[in-house]
Structures are given as C-alpha cells and as structure tokens.
Amino acid sequence: MKKILVIDDEPIVRTSCVRSLSPEGYEVKSASSGREGLELLENEPVNLVLLDLKMPDMDGIEVLKTIKNRWPETKIIMITGYSTVETAVKTLKLGAFSYLEKPFTPDTLLETVKEAFS
Amino acid sequence: MKNIFRHPDKSLAAKLIIAIGLLMIIGSFTFWYVLLHKQKKDIIAIAVKYGGSFVEFTRESARYSMLTFRREATQQVLENLSTPEGVQSVRIFDHKGRVFFSSHKEDIGNSVDKASIACKGCHLEPEKSSALLPTAQKWTIYESRKGFTALKVIDTISNEPSCYTASCHIHPKTQKILGFVEADFSLALLDEALFKQGLALTAYVAIFVLAVSASLGIILYKLVSKPVSELAYGMERVSGGDLNYSVPIKSMDEMGVLAKTFNSMIKDIKAARDQRESWTRTLEAEVAKKTEEIQKTHASLIQTEKLASLGRMAAGVAHEINNPLTGIVTFAYLLKRSAPPDSATAEDLNVIIEQAERCAKIIKNLLTFARATPSEKGAININDVLNRTIYMLQNQEKFHNIKFDIHMDDTPFITIGDASQFQQIFLNIFINAADAMNERGIITIATRKIIMDNKPFVEIEFTDTGCGMPEEILGRLFEPFFTTKPVGKGTGLGLSVSHGIVKHFGGRIDVKSTVGKSTTFFVRLPLIEEHL
Numbered sequence: 001m002k003k004i005l006v007i008d009d010e011p012i013v014r015t016s017c018v019r020s021l022s023p024e025g026y027e028v029k030s031a032s033s034g035r036e037g038l039e040l041l042e043n044e045p046v047n048l049v050l051l052d053l054k055m056p057d058m059d060g061i062e063v064l065k066t067i068k069n070r071w072p073e074t075k076i077i078m079i080t081g082y083s084t085v086e087t088a089v090k091t092l093k094l095g096a097f098s099y100l101e102k103p104f105t106p107d108t109l110l111e112t113v114k115e116a117f118s
Numbered sequence: 119m120k121n122i123f124r125h126p127d128k129s130l131a132a133k134l135i136i137a138i139g140l141l142m143i144i145g146s147f148t149f150w151y152v153l154l155h156k157q158k159k160d161i162i163a164i165a166v167k168y169g170g171s172f173v174e175f176t177r178e179s180a181r182y183s184m185l186t187f188r189r190e191a192t193q194q195v196l197e198n199l200s201t202p203e204g205v206q207s208v209r210i211f212d213h214k215g216r217v218f219f220s221s222h223k224e225d226i227g228n229s230v231d232k233a234s235i236a237c238k239g240c241h242l243e244p245e246k247s248s249a250l251l252p253t254a255q256k257w258t259i260y261e262s263r264k265g266f267t268a269l270k271v272i273d274t275i276s277n278e279p280s281c282y283t284a285s286c287h288i289h290p291k292t293q294k295i296l297g298f299v300e301a302d303f304s305l306a307l308l309d310e311a312l313f314k315q316g317l318a319l320t321a322y323v324a325i326f327v328l329a330v331s332a333s334l335g336i337i338l339y340k341l342v343s344k345p346v347s348e349l350a351y352g353m354e355r356v357s358g359g360d361l362n363y364s365v366p367i368k369s370m371d372e373m374g375v376l377a378k379t380f381n382s383m384i385k386d387i388k389a390a391r392d393q394r395e396s397w398t399r400t401l402e403a404e405v406a407k408k409t410e411e412i413q414k415t416h417a418s419l420i421q422t423e424k425l426a427s428l429g430r431m432a433a434g435v436a437h438e439i440n441n442p443l444t445g446i447v448t449f450a451y452l453l454k455r456s457a458p459p460d461s462a463t464a465e466d467l468n469v470i471i472e473q474a475e476r477c478a479k480i481i482k483n484l485l486t487f488a489r490a491t492p493s494e495k496g497a498i499n500i501n502d503v504l505n506r507t508i509y510m511l512q513n514q515e516k517f518h519n520i521k522f523d524i525h526m527d528d529t530p531f532i533t534i535g536d537a538s539q540f541q542q543i544f545l546n547i548f549i550n551a552a553d554a555m556n557e558r559g560i561i562t563i564a565t566r567k568i569i570m571d572n573k574p575f576v577e578i579e580f581t582d583t584g585c586g587m588p589e590e591i592l593g594r595l596f597e598p599f600f601t602t603k604p605v606g607k608g609t610g611l612g613l614s615v616s617h618g619i620v621k622h623f624g625g626r627i628d629v630k631s632t633v634g635k636s637t638t639f640f641v642r643l644p645l646i647e648e649h650l
Contacts, residue, residue, distance in 0.1 A: 012441055020451075081436070102441065103441075103446070103475075105448070106451045106452065
C-alpha cells in the first residue's frame with residue numbers, strides 16, 4: 001500500500017486530501033506543519049508528500065529541500081494558493097514532481113497522484 | 119524764494135548771494151574810499167595852488183606899504199584881504215617868528231609856535247639848529263579848533279635890493295629872508311562837498327549791491343534752486359516708490375541735463391522693476407502650475423497606493439479563501455459520488471461545485487490584479503494585438519450587432535509588454551462597451567502617437583455609443599470589486615487589473631464619459647525609442 005503524507009497548516013485541506021485519497025487505497029497521514037511532517041518522516045518514510053507552499057513556521061520550499069536532501073526517493077506534489085509561473089518552475093527545479101492549485105477537486109488530486117506513481 | 123533765506127545754511131543760492139554781496143560791498147567800498155581820497159587830494163592840490171596865489175597876492179599887495187614903512191597901511195591890506203569867507207587869517211612875521219601884522223589885531227606881537235609848519239616847513243629841527251630840509255613844505259592841512267579842516271599856506275619874503283636900499287635901513291643886505299606871509303583858509307566847503315559825495319556814493323553802492331544781489335537771487339532761484347528742489351522732490355517721490363514721476367525739464371543747461379539723466383535713470387529703474395515684477399508673476403504662475411502638477415501626482419499616488427493596499431489585502435483574503443473552497447469542492451464531490459447520478463441531490467451538489475469554482479475564478483482574477491509580475495515581456499506591435507482582439511470578437515455572439523469603426527495609424531506602434539495581458543485589457547474594455555450599449559451600437563477604435571511629458575506614447579482610443587457614466591462612478595472605476603453590472607455578471611476586477619498592468623508597463627488608462635451618449639477609454643503606452 002502506497003503511503004502518502006499531507007503537510008498543510010489548514011485542517012480542511014488535510015481532511016479533504018485524506019477523504020479523497022483513502023477510499024482509493026492509499027495510506028494517508030497528515031501533519032499540520034513542516035516540522036511535524038519531517039518528524040513523521042523520520043519515524044516512517046512515505047512514497048509521496050503533498051506539501052503546502054505557504055506555511056507559518058517553515059516555508060514549503062525549505063521543507064521541499066530537506067525532504068529531497070534526506071529522502072531523495074520520495075515524490076513531492078506542491079499545493080499552492082495561486083501559483084505563478086516562477087514559483088512553479090522553482091519548485092519543479094528543486095525536485096517537486098508537480099503542483100496543484102487550490103482549490104482542487106478530488107478528481108484532479110487523484111489524477112496527479114496517480115501520475116506520480118505511474 | 120522765501121525758503122532760500124529762511125535757512126541760508128541749507129540753500130546754495132543764499133550762500134552764493136551772501137558771498138557775492140559781501141565781495142561786492144568790500145569791492146565797492148574800496149573803490150569808494152580810493153575815489154574819495156583821490157578827489158580830496160586833487161581838491162587840496164587846487165586849494166594849495168590858489169592858496170599860494172593868494173599868499174603871493176598878499177605879499178605883492180603889502181609890498182609897497184612895507185617898502186615905504188607904512189605899518190598901518192600894511193595892517194589895513196591884511197585886514198582887507200581877510201574879509202572873504204574862506205580866508206581865516208593872514209599874517210606876516212619875521213624870521214624869528216615875531217608877528218608884525220595880522221588880520222586878527224590881538225595876534226600882533228605874538229610869537230609863532232616853533233613846532234608849527236611855519237618853522238618845520240624848512241628846518242629839520244627848528245628849536246636846535248638852522249639846518250634845512252632838502253625840499254621846503256609850504257603848506258599844511260590841519261583840523262581847526264572850530265571843527266573843520268583848514269589849509270595853511272606860507273611863503274617867504276625874500277630880501278631884494280629895494281629892501282635893503284630902502285630909506286628905513288631896517289634890513290641889512292646880508293639877510294636872505296626878511297619874513298613870511300602866512301594865510302589860513304577854511305576847507306569847510308570842501309568837507310561838506312566830500313561828505314555829500316561820500317553819502318551819494320554810499321547810497322549808490324548800497325543800491326547797486328542790493329540790485330545785483332536781488333537779480334542774482336532771482337537768477338539763481340530760477341536757474342539753480344528751483345530745478346534742484348524739483349529734482350529733490352522728484353527723488354523723494356521716487357524713493358517713496360512712485361516710479362511714474364518725472365522731473366519737468368525746463369532748460370538745456372547742466373540742470374536740464376541733470377533732470378533728463380535723472381528721468382532716464384528712473385525710467386530704467388522702472389523698467390527693471392517692471393521686469394522683476396513680471397518675473398515674479400511668471401514665477402508665481404510657474405509655482406502654481408507646478409503645485410497643481412504635484413497635487414495631481416500626489417492624488418494619483420494616493421490612488422495608486424490605495425489600489426496597491428487593496429490589492430495586498432485582496433491577495434491575503436484570496437489565499438485564505440482557497441482553503442475552505444478546497445474543502446467545499448472536495449466534500450461536494452464526495453457527496454455527489456454517493457448520490458445517484460442525475461438525481462436532484464446530484465444537481466444541487468453540482469450547483470455547489472459550480473459556485474465554488476466561480477469563487478476560485480474570482481480569486482484568480484483578484485490575484486492577477488495583486489500580482490504585478492509580467493509573464494511574457496517583449497516588444498509588441500499594438501496594432502497587431504488590437505487587430506487580433508477585434509478579429510476574435512467579431513465572431514462572438516455578443517458583438518454581432520456591434521459595428522467596429524477602425525482608425526488605426528499605419529505606423530507600427532512598438533511597446534514593451536505582454537501581448538496576452540494587453541489582449542486581456544482590450545477585451546475587457548470591449549466587453550464593457552458592449553454591455554454599456556446593450557450589445558448594439560458602434561465602437562470606434564483609433565491609434566495615434568502622442569507626446570506626454572516629452573516622451574512618445576501610443577494612444578489607443580475606444581469610444582462606444584453606450585449609456586455613459588456619471589462623475590461619481592468615473593471616480594471609482596479602477597477600484598477592485600467596483601462594478602455596475604448585475605450580481606453575478608461582473609467581478610469588478612477587470613478595470614483594476616487592466617490599470618495595474620498598464621501602470622506596470624509605464625502607461626496609463628484614462629476615461630471620459632457623457633451620460634446617455636458615450637464613453638471613451640484612452641490607453642496610453644510608452645513607445646520604445648528605436649521605433650520612433
């Protein structure tokens with residue numbers, strides 16, 4: 001079973017992801033901050049991380065860099081409020097697989113996740 | 119004229135008149151004195167001459183009686199001769215000074231004063247020796263006891279053969295001088311004449327001095343004092359600030375030249391002052407103009423700042439709203455999956471999803487407005503972008519009843535920017551125009567080159583034949599979320615986004631509207647140099 005970690009400071013976004021992906025057969029965990037997410041990863045590595053770009057304690061870019069550095073195999077999909085071309089390019093260059101614009105539908109989310117695992 | 123003598127120390131003319139008057143008085147009196155003295159001298163010389171003749175005449179008259187030794191006859195002659203008014207006395211005395219005959223009998227037998235001219239006329243020191251003076255002085259002028267000037271003339275009676283041969287044998291042959299004839303004349307008449315003449319001369323001099331001083335005074339007053347005081351008055355007026363005053367020029371002399379020079383100086387000063395004043399006025403106008411410009415810029419800055427802060431706020435809000443929207447969309451989807459397809463519930467959930475997506479679209483627009491990062495920046499031809507936009511619109515149903523009246527300048531207007539963003543701006547304006555005209559009417563499009571702040575710009579004009587807008591709407595046109603369209607039709611972001619983009623590329627959007635007639639939008643973008 002593929003393991004997915006959602007890191008977002010917004011509970012509704014985390015819940016949405018869990019409720020969209022769990023029925024599809026993924027094991028979804030969630031963290032409310034970058035620090036908490038990294039702690040969870042220390043205990044149990046995952047296959048994919050859904051990572052919010054804008055968070056209060058630790059910036060999404062920073063978390064992305066750390067994950068890519070320590071767990072290079074882990075795939076990352078960035079979640080952005082409204083991405084500009086520059087930010088998108090930047091995150092992709094840093095090793096993110098793709099990015100999702102909020103608000104996203106469960107269909108779009110699933111599609112992107114599937115792409116990441118294919 | 120009175121002023122001249124009221125304060126002589128303050129008047130040039132008075133000083134001059136006084137000086138000239140004094141000089142004239144001194145000169146005249148010197149002349150007067152010399153003249154009188156000379157006259158007196160001449161008259162005395164005449165008197166002496168006549169006096170001499172009289173003495174000679176006396177001697178000759180008494181000669182016979184003396185030769186014949188008739189003493190009474192001699193005395194009688196002297197008495198007779200002294201009768202005329204001017205003759206004071208006549209006497210005869212010998213060399214030793216004894217008076218033998220005199221017109222005044224009481225005098226006979228007296229001795230002549232040795233200190234008198236009778237002795238001193240010939241002798242150096244009559245009391246001590248018989249030494250003679252080199253030239254004899256036979257007359258003298260003296261002040262008589264009665265108060266008038268008197269003349270004393272004296273002459274010798276020389277020894278002659280008839281004398282020492284006379285029968286009386288009184289005089290020896292060796293005696294050279296037998297005696298003297300002396301006569302005193304009153305010069306009272308002379309005194310009177312001289313006094314009268316002196317009086318007349320004094321009167322003449324006084325009148326002359328007065329007349330000359332008065333004439334000089336008048337001349338000086340007319341030629342110097344009056345023009346000078348006029349000049350001084352003029353200077354006072356000018357220093358008091360009246361530069362329109364000019365001193366009257368009445369003569370061509372130095373005073374006239376001075377007045378003329380003064381007038382031309384005042385004219386120059388006035389011209390300089392006028393020029394300075396006109397500079398001040400120009401400067402004031404310039405300052406007012408600049409102030410107005412600054413105020414306009416300030417107002418525009420405030421507007422920009424207002425828009426920017428609104429933008430920042432909107433962006434923050436938009437980001438926050440995206441999160442609950444994600445939840446709404448996700449859970450609506452999840453519910454929809456569990457509902458039977460085409461059921462009423464599924465339809466309702468679709469409405470939720472659609473509306474949530476509409477929210478997402480609004481937010482996306484809002485964030486476009488807030489964000490000022492150009493995506494594709496490059497040199498673009500405004501005419502091409504416009505033509506593409508119009509071509510695209512002509513096939514739209516919304517524009518089927520709208521006529522496009524195109525007046526584009528053939529020159530390519532090259533500006534730096536993002537073609538798709540500009541297209542979005544133009545599209546927005548066209549849609550607004552169509553809405554304002556109820557999708558029926560004419561849209562005029564024109565492009566032209568203009569100069570703004572000394573820089574070349576392309577001006578794109580869009581004029582519709584729509585309903586127009588009142589002043590209060592025009593003022594809020596570029597505010598985000600401001601819309602006049604019915605709910606659900608407009609976001610109120612189109613023009614604010616357009617404004618942000620145009621501003622970003624150094625241009626501006628202006629609008630002009632007449633209610634019930636038309637609205638014109640002017641989009642002005644800077645042209646790049648090499649295409650001028």
